[in-house]
Amino acid sequence: xxxxxxxxxxxLLPETMIRRLSVIETVRGVFARFGFLPLETPAIxxxxxxxxxxxxxxxxxxxxxLKRGEGGVRGEVDLALRxxxxxxxxxxxxxxxGLSMPFKRYQIQxxxxxxxxxxxxxxxxxxxxxxxxxxxxxxxxxxxxxVVDSALRALGFAGFTIKLNHRALLRALVEEVGxxxxxxxxxxxxxKLDKIGKKGVTAELERCGLDSAAIERLWSLxxxxxxxxxxxxxxxxxxxxxALAQLDEVLEYTAAMGVPSGTVRFxxxxxxxxxxxxxxxxEVVVEKPAIGSIAGGGRYDNLIGIFGKKxxxxxxxxxxxxxxxxxxxxxxxxxxLPTATTQVLVTVFDDDSRVLALEQAAxxxxxxxxxxxxxxxPGKLAKQFKYANKAGIARVLTCGPKEREEGQVTLKHMExxxxxxxxxxxxxxxxxx
Amino acid sequence: xxxxxxxxxxxLLPETMIRRLSVIETVRGVFARFGFLPLETPAIxxxxxxxxxxxxxxxxxxxxxLKRGEGGVRGEVDLALRxxxxxxxxxxxxxxxGLSMPFKRYQIQxxxxxxxxxxxxxxxxxxxxxxxxxxxxxxxxxxxxxVVDSALRALGFAGFTIKLNHRALLRALVEEVGxxxxxxxxxxxxxKLDKIGKKGVTAELERCGLDSAAIERLWSLxxxxxxxxxxxxxxxxxxxxxALAQLDEVLEYTAAMGVPSGTVRFxxxxxxxxxxxxxxxxEVVVEKPAIGSIAGGGRYDNLIGIFGKKxxxxxxxxxxxxxxxxxxxxxxxxxxLPTATTQVLVTVFDDDSRVLALEQAAxxxxxxxxxxxxxxxPGKLAKQFKYANKAGIARVLTCGPKEREEGQVTLKHMExxxxxxxxxxxxxxxxxx
Numbered sequence: 101x102x103x104x105x106x107x108x109x110x111x112l113l114p115e116t117m118i119r120r121l122s123v124i125e126t127v128r129g130v131f132a133r134f135g136f137l138p139l140e141t142p143a144i145x146x147x148x149x150x151x152x153x154x155x156x157x158x159x160x161x162x163x164x165x166l167k168r169g170e171g172g173v174r175g176e177v178d179l180a181l182r183x184x185x186x187x188x189x190x191x192x193x194x195x196x197x198g199l200s201m202p203f204k205r206y207q208i209q210x211x212x213x214x215x216x217x218x219x220x221x222x223x224x225x226x227x228x229x230x231x232x233x234x235x236x237x238x239x240x241x242x243x244x245x246x247v248v249d250s251a252l253r254a255l256g257f258a259g260f261t262i263k264l265n266h267r268a269l270l271r272a273l274v275e276e277v278g279x280x281x282x283x284x285x286x287x288x289x290x291x292k293l294d295k296i297g298k299k300g301v302t303a304e305l306e307r308c309g310l311d312s313a314a315i316e317r318l319w320s321l322x323x324x325x326x327x328x329x330x331x332x333x334x335x336x337x338x339x340x341x342x343a344l345a346q347l348d349e350v351l352e353y354t355a356a357m358g359v360p361s362g363t364v365r366f367x368x369x370x371x372x373x374x375x376x377x378x379x380x381x382x383e384v385v386v387e388k389p390a391i392g393s394i395a396g397g398g399r400y401d402n403l404i405g406i407f408g409k410k411x412x413x414x415x416x417x418x419x420x421x422x423x424x425x426x427x428x429x430x431x432x433x434x435x436x437l438p439t440a441t442t443q444v445l446v447t448v449f450d451d452d453s454r455v456l457a458l459e460q461a462a463x464x465x466x467x468x469x470x471x472x473x474x475x476x477x478p479g480k481l482a483k484q485f486k487y488a489n490k491a492g493i494a495r496v497l498t499c500g501p502k503e504r505e506e507g508q509v510t511l512k513h514m515e516x517x518x519x520x521x522x523x524x525x526x527x528x529x530x531x532x533x
Numbered sequence: 534x535x536x537x538x539x540x541x542x543x544x545l546l547p548e549t550m551i552r553r554l555s556v557i558e559t560v561r562g563v564f565a566r567f568g569f570l571p572l573e574t575p576a577i578x579x580x581x582x583x584x585x586x587x588x589x590x591x592x593x594x595x596x597x598x599l600k601r602g603e604g605g606v607r608g609e610v611d612l613a614l615r616x617x618x619x620x621x622x623x624x625x626x627x628x629x630x631g632l633s634m635p636f637k638r639y640q641i642q643x644x645x646x647x648x649x650x651x652x653x654x655x656x657x658x659x660x661x662x663x664x665x666x667x668x669x670x671x672x673x674x675x676x677x678x679x680v681v682d683s684a685l686r687a688l689g690f691a692g693f694t695i696k697l698n699h700r701a702l703l704r705a706l707v708e709e710v711g712x713x714x715x716x717x718x719x720x721x722x723x724x725k726l727d728k729i730g731k732k733g734v735t736a737e738l739e740r741c742g743l744d745s746a747a748i749e750r751l752w753s754l755x756x757x758x759x760x761x762x763x764x765x766x767x768x769x770x771x772x773x774x775x776a777l778a779q780l781d782e783v784l785e786y787t788a789a790m791g792v793p794s795g796t797v798r799f800x801x802x803x804x805x806x807x808x809x810x811x812x813x814x815x816e817v818v819v820e821k822p823a824i825g826s827i828a829g830g831g832r833y834d835n836l837i838g839i840f841g842k843k844x845x846x847x848x849x850x851x852x853x854x855x856x857x858x859x860x861x862x863x864x865x866x867x868x869x870l871p872t873a874t875t876q877v878l879v880t881v882f883d884d885d886s887r888v889l890a891l892e893q894a895a896x897x898x899x900x901x902x903x904x905x906x907x908x909x910x911p912g913k914l915a916k917q918f919k920y921a922n923k924a925g926i927a928r929v930l931t932c933g934p935k936e937r938e939e940g941q942v943t944l945k946h947m948e949x950x951x952x953x954x955x956x957x958x959x960x961x962x963x964x965x966x
Binding site: 106111112120135145181195210 | 536537538539542543544545546547550551553554565566567568570571572573574575576577578579582596597598599610612614624625627628629632633635637638643645656657665668670672673675676679683785786789790791840841873874875887888891892894895898899901902903904905906908909910920923924
């Protein structure tokens, strides 16, 4: 039988997995450092929970599952695969009115999108989300920025910027140029600035029906970012004063939380696609490689209300694990991170040494050392050393007839070539030390 | 909009998740201790990879997914959700001929079965599998037993038995009583001994067409377990001599690997349902509560050959995470394991103290301490202490006007009630110490 994987998916083999697990562990640790608690939701949601939450294109990309027991080509569809981690969170909050608020949770799980497979894009990929539900104050927004800053620094990232904007500010801008009835079109155009440049955006704005005066006015308001941009808008756009005050708060709190100055930058052109955002929005971009954003989020005070009886404010951020891994790989950030978890290979000298080798490995494990025993038929030791080398195992333990007689073992460090002979308990101490 | 979860699934809220993560971390650590490496496969497999591998009932329980972009009631089905971790492993081995053998991998991931929901049974549940592919020697089988023994002991289990049997021995038994053409029926009957007793099994064997002499002969051969049972069969069933010699090897190697004597027990009535086993089979049962097996596995030398060009021997064991968690819960094995990961709540005295509190929390986090800041409006401290208590946060840090003026903080240990006042850096040292 010929064998294939489902299109657009991939297997994560050990070398890849060891790095992923290390990154996930670091991220999880930072999330907990800020007091966020773990949540997991089922991969399978009722189809009506997901449909209509991600726009028309999103509905198309949701994986749909047949009703239990039905097969063939005429089954009924009642379930679907998780598409993101935000909608399931909103469902959980609505279903658990007893949750104490604010509910600070993180969630690290795969999501599925029936997208066309392409380089670096997969139909199953992990998201790492942190959200604070039930707090409308800007310190929750600032904390979302601070936790993403800490997570990225803990992973070794340095050259990144957190772009910050506010949905209400964008709305005020659109109204200022008389396009309040074409908000989505104008924002979609502005959002493309990085991709199609100022000229391209101008053409799109013309297609939205903005005249040249309006377009000029718009550029004059969003041309500047950073502190100067905030100052300009404070003077020129009184309708955005509340949004600007909230951004000031976010900046003050992120500084108090230890986010290095210059990391967060106001960017009036940042729109973010998802329509459910209501307040501050943000996105993390790296200087290189050119890969788009590696994290993003914002405040969405109206989403949970769709599911529940009452409206509940919420703000969160999602780290794109797959992109983060691509960047770390391309920038050589894994450095000395080992690609193996096994620390010692215990060799087997001959058939009569098998039980002794198993006992030696058991003693190593008892001491907390990751050890494996040569699994194939004994034979030449050179072959066993070669295997250790290929597998990235740092040390090899051997015990030939002479050592066995004297109650000793030989420990070889593969990289340095250093050899040492002595009793097993001293070998264990050397490995631990 | 009313909100529901998909039937037979559940959300894992923080308190549950913290325990699960701790158990998974322990199991993962033991797997690595034995030199097993992590693997993950996609949740979505091609439907033809899964169909026909789990029997007719299994085919019914596989979740089937519609082809990309198709919806409604007439879509074509081409994908399916992972049903176990063994078939995906076999696919991975067949698709990656370059894998160096033996391939020792572990895999901790959910699987999905469209079973009828019932107490303690879920449609999405985790399996923790360890397999050695490419080694036909009995030390690989023994290692599967040793790793499951170590994992359970690391979790705090003591009263458990690993039942051991051999598929070839079962076949010899069935042939010995002249029922070689009814092997499945006879094995299914024997497998029910724990559930329906000797009388029930006898009735089923009669339904299989065994006469009373054959049934009596069968009972005389399988009545004894343990070392005596092995001895009896060695005398009475020469056709099983190779299988018995392999079981001797397994027992010798597990002892060398440090599995305590008495843990592994030969049980000639252990059949295990899955038809793909070819050699030793084993199952872990706990003395209490009555929950069936919490782990099981065996040798399956012919499964990978179905997918690939050549036959590859393999042996593995699967730990049932959900059942292990149920047993640990029922036996009170979580003991002192905290239900919170946050170590310190930093209180906010009044509106003017917000920034100071954020700075204090940042300093704690910088020192590796998990800290959260009171998120609601300041107000009474008693409310903030109550929250810490409810959330299981061990320590509360306060800083009133007097302490602020003197550059000090007060640290209260919630359980002992002990209070201490001093500079923040000393507070940090106390928490760390």
